[in-house]
Amino acid sequence: MPLTLHHLGRSQSERIIWLAEELGLDYNYVFHKRDPVFAPQSLKDLHPAGTAPVMEDDPSPATNSRVVLAESGAIVDYIIAVYGNGRLARTPKDGADYPHYLEWFHLSNGSLQPTLFRVLMTRGPTADPNSPVVAITLKKWDLLLARIDSRLAETGAYLAGKDLTAADIMSFFTLTTMRGFCPVEYDTEKHKNILAYLKRVAERPAYQKAIKICEGDDFTPLLDAKAEAFDFMKSRI
Missing domain, CATH: 3.40.30.10 (Glutaredoxin)
Structure with a gap:
């Protein structure tokens, strides 16, 4: 190997x-x-x-x-x-799914992850909650969640379309495990499609096996509307 x-x-x-x-x-x-x-x-x-x-x-x-x-x-x-023979990606041959795949694949590290990291910075001990930067950051985070929820309502399944792709694999960490660093909450109504998506994806055997390999039997994925910070982060936020 x-x-x-x-x-x-x-x-x-x-x-x-x-x-x-x-x-x-x-x-x-x-x-x-x-x-x-x-x-x-x-x-x-x-x-x-x-x-x-x-x-x-x-x-x-x-x-x-x-x-x-x-x-x-x-x-x-x-x-x-x-190694994957193109599986879990999309190409122009996949028609309408292709541009969606590109957008959602790159949104993860291009916008979603950086914005959540900035949200984390707004919660630091020296952060000013009245700062315009804080307001802009939180608004951008809300807009990103609204975009994701709307897209999932449209497909009823995954970000690029009806099947799981690498776009989902890229985004899922930020919507779940990353919340242990910055415990943002989801609104059970405004983000109902995100919450359903998290549970749907988490039922995949490959995801369950991967999380068990990575974090062990005692780790519970952060799939609910509320999330708690990891122990090693609690003194830092």
Whole structure:
């Protein structure tokens, strides 16, 4: 098994393990423990980014040499192209699903994740709740949730269309596990399609297996309207 996937506990690298399980891939798995909040030296030694996820492919079928890759979007694209035969992606041959796939795939790290991180910053001990920046950030977060809920109401299933794609794999972490860092709440009426989507996706066997691999038997995915901060974050927000 040349493919090795590195996971940092309670991080966006869960996306990569889930993707591998959806595709039924064989891979080596390496777990890294937070130190105590940020990535440990073991991840920094693998790649200059010093963050998770990190993928090693040695040798890569694409280059016939060792590839070490960071950035979850890049790793997802690589695995789908090199090992997934295009499964869970969409191309122009898929018609209307293709532009939706592109938009929702890139929305995750382009808008959704950065905005939630900014929401987290508004909750710090030195943040001014009356600051215009705070108001703009919260408004953007509300608009993003409204867009997602509207899209899920339209498809009745997944972000790109009727079937799960990598766009869902990219977005799901931010809508679930990331809330352990910044426990935003969902409105049971305004976000009813998001809440239904979270439960629907969480029933997938590949997702359940991936979360068990990444976080163990005692971890409960954050799927409900309310979420509680992880213990190691409670003194920081």
